Amino acid sequence: MRLRRQLTSGVGFGGRNGGRRIISLRHFELSDQGSVRLPIIIAGGAAALFFMSLVAIPLFFGANTLYQSAGGGGDCTDTSGAASQPQQSGDANGIPSNYLQLYKKAGQQYGVPWNLLAGIGKIETDHGRSNLPGVHSGSNSVGAGGPMQFMPGTWASFGIDGDGDHKRDRYDPADAIPGAANYLKHSGAPTRTRTAVFAYNHSVQYVNDVLSWAKRYAGGSFDVTQANGPTCVDMNGAPAAPNEVIAKVLTWAKAQIGKPYIFGGMGPNGYDCSSYTMFAYRSAGVSIPRLSDEQYWWGASIPKGQEQPGDLVFFDYKPGHTGPGHVGMVYNPQKGIMVVAPHTGDVIKFQNYKTYPGGAVGFTRPTAHNGHNGPTKRL
Numbered sequence: 457m458r459l460r461r462q463l464t465s466g467v468g469f470g471g472r473n474g475g476r477r478i479i480s481l482r483h484f485e486l487s488d489q490g491s492v493r494l495p496i497i498i499a500g501g502a503a504a505l506f507f508m509s510l511v512a513i514p515l516f517f518g519a520n521t522l523y524q525s526a527g528g529g530g531d532c533t534d535t536s537g538a539a540s541q542p543q544q545s546g547d548a549n550g551i552p553s554n555y556l557q558l559y560k561k562a563g564q565q566y567g568v569p570w571n572l573l574a575g576i577g578k579i580e581t582d583h584g585r586s587n588l589p590g591v592h593s594g595s596n597s598v599g600a601g602g603p604m605q606f607m608p609g610t611w612a613s614f615g616i617d618g619d620g621d622h623k624r625d626r627y628d629p630a631d632a633i634p635g636a637a638n639y640l641k642h643s644g645a646p647t648r649t650r651t652a653v654f655a656y657n658h659s660v661q662y663v664n665d666v667l668s669w670a671k672r673y674a675g676g677s678f679d680v681t682q683a684n685g686p687t688c689v690d691m692n693g694a695p696a697a698p699n700e701v702i703a704k705v706l707t708w709a710k711a712q713i714g715k716p717y718i719f720g721g722m723g724p725n726g727y728d729c730s731s732y733t734m735f736a737y738r739s740a741g742v743s744i745p746r747l748s749d750e751q752y753w754w755g756a757s758i759p760k761g762q763e764q765p766g767d768l769v770f771f772d773y774k775p776g777h778t779g780p781g782h783v784g785m786v787y788n789p790q791k792g793i794m795v796v797a798p799h800t801g802d803v804i805k806f807q808n809y810k811t812y813p814g815g816a817v818g819f820t821r822p823t824a825h826n827g828h829n830g831p832t833k834r835l
Contacts, residue, residue, distance in 0.1 A: 532690065532806060533683035538646035539567040545675030548574070555583045555603075558633040562618070566637035568645045571678055573637055575670035576656060580605040584629055592627060602626035604636040614639040647683045685806040686793045694788040695765060701740045701823060702766035708739035709785055709795050712804050717797045729783050732797040732804060733768055736785060737822055744822045749779025756824030763789045763819040769809045773817045780817050784809060 541563050548556060551574060559577065563570030577583045581591045584603035590596035591603060600607050606615065606626045616638055617623060619630035626632050636656075645652035653663045671678045697703035709732070718726035723735055730748040737744050745751050752770050763769065763786045770780035784796030784807065792810030809816055 532686050532688040533647075533681065535647040535681050535683055535687040535689070537679070538649070538681040539569070541570055542674035542678050544571070545673060547675075548673045551578075551673070552583050552585070555629055555633070558618075558629055562634040562637040565634065566641045568637045568640050569670070569674075569678065571670045571673040572640070572645065572649065572653070572666070573633060574673050575666040575668070576636060576640075576653070577604060577633070578669045579662065579665050602632045603629050604632040606632065606635065610639065611635065614642060647681055647687060649680050650682045686791065686808055690788070690791040690793060690808070693790070694793070695790065697766060698764050699823075701742060702764075704740035705736045705742075705766050705785075706787065706795075709736040709787075712736075713795065713806075715804050717799055717802050717804065719800055727797050727804065729797045733783055733785055742822060744825070748781055748783040749777055751783055751822070752779035752818065752820060754825050755820035755822040758819040758821050760816070760819065764821070765789065766821075766823075768820050768822060769794055769816050770818050770820070771809075771812055771814060771816055786819070 541560065544556070548571070551559070555577060556574070559570040559573045562568070562573055574583075581588070581603045584591065588596065590601045590605070593601075595601040596605070598607075602611075602625075604626070611624070611626045614635055615624040615626060616631055616634040618632075618634040619628070624631055624635070626635070640652045640656065643652035643655035649667075650663055653666050654660070656666075657663075667680055670680075697706055712727065712732065716726040717728060719728050720731075721727045722731055727735065730746060730751060733748075733751060734744055734746055744754055748770065751768060755768065758764075758767055765786055765788070767786040767789075769784050769786055770782065771784075772781040773779065774781060784794035786809070787793045787795045787806060792808050793806055794809040795804070796807050796809075797804045798807065
């Protein structure tokens, strides 16, 4: 008897929230389990699901435009120049000299473009020149304080003693500016710039305003880097397919990159995660089950670290399911890259399975199932 494994995980967005901040966001994704296994429930709830889609899809695209822009397409993103420190423009002459120096110093130290820090400093407090409550002492109406407007909890985690006086003072720009760089770095900068700025303040308009000033301070010569999938350097040296069958599977899988995730989709214009893997193997003459939980028990289990290109990688083992609710296909095991249909509102693309929230719950090799390379077994 196979034991059921269970993983409980939650993914949320926390961080600072100030006067213009939006409450922390939580997102959820539909499991493939429902696409075939519960037709009665789906039929009965079709109207409800349709209404939810009218609400959820606009919210996804509104709040997550920042994730989709600059790294799209589903291939890889060139991040080689993401940490570059651009030359300053004439607009940067309007920044107080001590702040400009601190922005550039922190940018170099943390590998975050200095003009990005300057953009945040401009929007938050006009580089410390604002006299609103919470800039020089105290806090604003929601508790943010200092020239870079840190909440106490976030400052406790990311504040820096930038001037070496053995104090971390959020009102001191010598501490606050490197603290902001530290927080941006933690949140994904410079390779995921929009994501990092959105973590700083949960507003798409805020992200756009900050980046607008960042471009002005660099005279327009600033390219925003947003790697939604793997970076191009991660894609270098992908190993060859272990056999002809897997070569065909991966060729078909890569040809679908950029097509939308469609819950219950059966192609050719879109797929969900398990229909995508099913049709990939079907393209090479190998039949595997339709649903992710069934696919999980179909092939031979592969120990972590021994996965190969073409193996399936599973996530989201939740109570009430007979197996994991999400699946991708290993592409580059050395880099932890998979090709996957992620979720509603996204497209088929490369993604890092080693950093997937909650982690992988297992790997299988479909071609090791009975009728292919021998009897079903747990390798």
